[in-house]
Amino acid sequence: MDVTKILEADHRKVEDLFDKIEKADGDARTPLINELKTSLLGHMELEETVVYPAMEPVTGKEDVVEGNVEHDLGRKGLEQMIGLAPDEPGFGAALDACKAGIKHHVDEEEDDIFPKLRKDGREVLDQMATPFMTKRLELGLPMTADALSAASNKDELLEEARSAGIESASAMTKDDLAKALAAKMAS
Numbered sequence: 500m501d502v503t504k505i506l507e508a509d510h511r512k513v514e515d516l517f518d519k520i521e522k523a524d525g526d527a528r529t530p531l532i533n534e535l536k537t538s539l540l541g542h543m544e545l546e547e548t549v550v551y552p553a554m555e556p557v558t559g560k561e562d563v564v565e566g567n568v569e570h571d572l573g574r575k576g577l578e579q580m581i582g583l584a585p586d587e588p589g590f591g592a593a594l595d596a597c598k599a600g601i602k603h604h605v606d607e608e609e610d611d612i613f614p615k616l617r618k619d620g621r622e623v624l625d626q627m628a629t630p631f632m633t634k635r636l637e638l639g640l641p642m643t644a645d646a647l648s649a650a651s652n653k654d655e656l657l658e659e660a661r662s663a664g665i666e667s668a669s670a671m672t673k674d675d676l677a678k679a680l681a682a683k684m685a686s
């Protein structure tokens with residue numbers, strides 16, 4: 500299983516939420532900001548507890564330290580933005596700064612760290628799969644069936660479905676396994 504594909508789907512969701520917040524006015528921003536906060540904090544915790552520690556032998560320590568520092572900066576930016584939400588003066592500037600910081604970090608993961616893991620860390624990625632799914636379930640961090648399907652082959656989905664306690668998993672198609680796991684993650 501290539502969990503980086505799922506992390507990339509999380510990144511797209513966060514970008515989409517930033518866009519929606521920019522387009523929304525006043526109180527209409529509040530539910531979007533709440534969703535952004537849950538998605539972003541959960542994603543960062545998942546990377547910090549499961550992905551970053553496991554990737555260190557492949558990427559080196561510097562990438563891990565840098566990732567953690569950028570997450571801290573991201574959390575500070577988010578806090579500042581939330582403090583000015585939904586429409587205190589300066590909210591737009593805080594949103595721009597938070598979004599730019601996250602973009603820089605996401606580009607680094609997608610252009611440098613994830614390709615390194617795919618090239619030299621297949622084994623690390625495979626070992627990460629079950630702890631990754633377990634932590635995601637614990638965090639209540641949903642994912643789409645499409646992202647799951649793109650990240651996994653059928654056997655991998657079957658293994659994760661079994662360990663998540665999904666009944667009759669062995670009789671399911673790949674698509675059904677992805678849907679059942681996605682539904683489990685969202686419940």
Ligand SMILES: [Fe+2]
Nearest residue numbers: 506542546608
């Ligand atoms: Fe990420």
Ligand SMILES: [Fe+2]
Nearest residue numbers: 546566604608
């Ligand atoms: Fe990250």
